[in-house]
Amino acid sequence: MQTTEQPDDGEVLGGDLGFILGAVLRAYVKTAESVVDQIPGGGRGYQVVSTAIHGTVDNQRDLARRLGVDRTVMTYLLDDLEAAGLVTRQPDPADRRNRQVVPTDKGSQLCRSTERRLRLIEDHVLGSLSDAERETLRSLLTRVACSVLATDPMQDACTAIAELTDEPKKPRPAHKR
Amino acid sequence: MQTTEQPDDGEVLGGDLGFILGAVLRAYVKTAESVVDQIPGGGRGYQVVSTAIHGTVDNQRDLARRLGVDRTVMTYLLDDLEAAGLVTRQPDPADRRNRQVVPTDKGSQLCRSTERRLRLIEDHVLGSLSDAERETLRSLLTRVACSVLATDPMQDACTAIAELTDEPKKPRPAHKR
DNA sequence: TATTGTTATACTCTATAACTATA
DNA sequence: TATAGTTATAGAGTATAACAATA
Secondary structure, three states, X not given: OXXXXXXXXXXXXXXXXXXXXXXXXXXXHXXXXXXXXOOOOHHHHHHHHHHHHHOOOOOHHHHHHHHOOOHHHHHHHXXXXXXXXXXXXXXXXXXXXXXXXXXXXXXXXXXXXXXXXXXHHHHHHOXXXXXXXXXXXXXXXXXXXXXXXXXXXXXXXXXXXXXXXXOOOOOOOOOOO | OOOOOOOOHHHHOOOOHHHHHHHHHHXXXXXXXXXXXXXXXXXXXXXXXXXXXXXXXXXXXXHHHHHOOOHHHHHHHHHHHHHOOOEEEEEOOOOOOOEEEEEOHHHHHHHHHHHHHHHHHHHXXXXXXXXXXXXXXXXXXXXXXXXXXHOOHHHHHHHHHHOOOOOOOOOOOOOOO
């Protein structure tokens, strides 16, 4: 699957996946800013409502995990989203420690319309790709995202590091405080 | 979070590119943490040295722009990297306001060895893809990254927003200060 | 005057710890 | 005892503004 001219894909920018992903993500966030900044919490607030709509998680802790934020941050986010009338917190009858995050009609509507506009932003950011390439990229990224979200990152990190015997090093605690 | 059979790529996670990219990037950063945290500034410090090696920018301002950080942050980063003997700051003879960032031998060596280990991390994070799919993903992402880095993000944002006539809205300043 | 880089300050975001309530 | 959620505090990271040097 040769793409275009590009002498060597690995050498154009330095080859670090973190840098490449970061550059694309920054561009997307920057462009999407004006679309999501009417929602409390901005892009993250949108993702909370969006995830709640899809109903794949049913307490705040899992919601926070999926979005990669601390559970305390989720509290602040939900405070603002609830105050704006976009979501409600409902105690889980099965385990009253849990709070289920349920979008309101207003939240659902706003989320859907934001979703549509974000899709346009996406196509714009991915503008250097053809339609087919865009779909390929989205598909591959989604598969990777599903994979990494399904596994415990720390456990994975340990197994990955264990294979790295490039230089003799002490294992390191991997957490700093 | 059930991963099951993945009925529809676009619906599995909600479809937001920012979320997908964020999830993959978080997993990568988390896994790569123990590889880069011996470098001052962590992953960002590595990217500074790596970018300096490739020699595509020759002052601190452009370096900061490419990495998506403020120029003041770049000063702090370079202070630490220079103190660790990984880079040097050399005044540009042509314009003495500029400082060229030149990696030392030690910096180059550390960067190369880190680069090799990061590549293993990458393959691990992208482990759910085949070799060919990994190359496709890297190629597509690199093309998009090159594209967005070559254009002014703010200008792009304006043109993108201009096309969004989904709902009648005031144009919004799009910058907050 | 404009730009690069530096420094000092202020702000935002996030993490830490302690607390309540449920189990 | 252990977990979900909340709150208050402390810390890390970042931006803002003022400054010096150079053009």
